[in-house]
Amino acid sequence: MYKNPDILWLSTNPYLMRFNLPVIKYLSQYVSIGQWEYQLTEDETTSLDLAIEFLNNYLEMVKKPVHLVGHSTCGLLGLQYANKYPEKVKSLTLLGVGINPALDWVSYYYLLRNHFKCNQEAILTHLAKYLFGYRNFYYQKSLVKILKKALIYSLSPHSLYRKCDYFSVEKTAYPLMVSGSNDDQVVFWSEIEKWKSYLKPEDYIWQCPNGEHFFHYFQAKLLGNQILSFWSSLEHSVNHKLAMKNY
Known part of the structure; x- marks a missing residue:
């Protein structure tokens, strides 16, 4: 992992990390990207709040805002963190996260x-x-x-004895990219599309043609290019605003 990455890919499950690697490898050709890992023990209580605290401790050491990326439950973590600490987030990219982020x-x-x-x-x-x-x-x-x-080892708020029905969403204070797959049978594209009501001009929504729920594994290059384009548009917007300010 880069010690001072510009992009941070969130990973909270050691057995699902392998499915992040193709797109992380592709993105690493163009940007400095790190993978933040959080692992529950078998006896540990599932706590998004604790994971947010640990993530914040790490970003305190990075000492600059970063682009966060998260798939499924990791996207929920990223969303919760970014809403709590928007000043530390340059953008958030959600993969396979519908308008109800609790559904994973x-x-x-x-x-x-x-x-x-x-x-x-x-x-x-x-x-x-x-x-x-x-x-x-x-x-x-x-x-x-x-x-x-x-x-x-899942950080999901769901268990056999507890079901978390809903996490509310609102317009974000940071740039947001939301992406899902056309053939995802777990988080339907119709649930991803509902994000449109909350998107700002600089935000971006993109549909992957196929790849099921783990489309970021099967369509790493295709998705990677879309994410790079999103980040590039943000940099262009910042540079344009600076140029207009100095004009």
């Missing part, structure tokens, strides 16, 4: 568990199809193992 793949898992009366293995097999689109038996078997472990 974990909430979908518990929805399936409540709806279908079958064992965890069957539920996770079903979930893997919706998250990744794979129909291959061997891929699915591997993904089920990953998801089973990822559930234990």
Whole structure:
């Protein structure tokens, strides 16, 4: 990780980090990007507030505003942090985060568990199809193992005993990019589109043509170019305002 990155990719689950790597690798060719990691222990209580505190401690050391990027639950974390500390955020990019940021793949898992009366293995097999689109038996078997472990370390506000129904959103004080996949079966594009009511002129919404819920893994270059374009437009806007001010 860069010690003083301009961009910070949020990662809160050791078993899902691998799906961030293709787009991080692509972006690193053009920008200084770091990956901030937060890992729960099996006995630790899930707490977004604690994660926000640790993230703030890190950004205190960076000593400059950064571009934050987060997928799913990590996007929720980024949104909560940016709303609390807007002065420390140059922009926020949300991937697979709908107008209700509380809805993530974990909430979908518990929805399936409540709806279908079958064992965890069957539920996770079903979930893997919706998250990744794979129909291959061997891929699915591997993904089920990953998801089973990822559930234990998830920072999601949902659990078997508790469901968080809603996190309210409002117009942000920082530039915002929101992106989702056309074929995401967990966070439908219609939920992403609802962000339009909250977007400012400098904000950006983009639909990835395919890639399911983990589209940032399957469409790393395509998404990476869109994110780079978003950041570039912000820099151009800042330079234009400075030029007009000095005119």
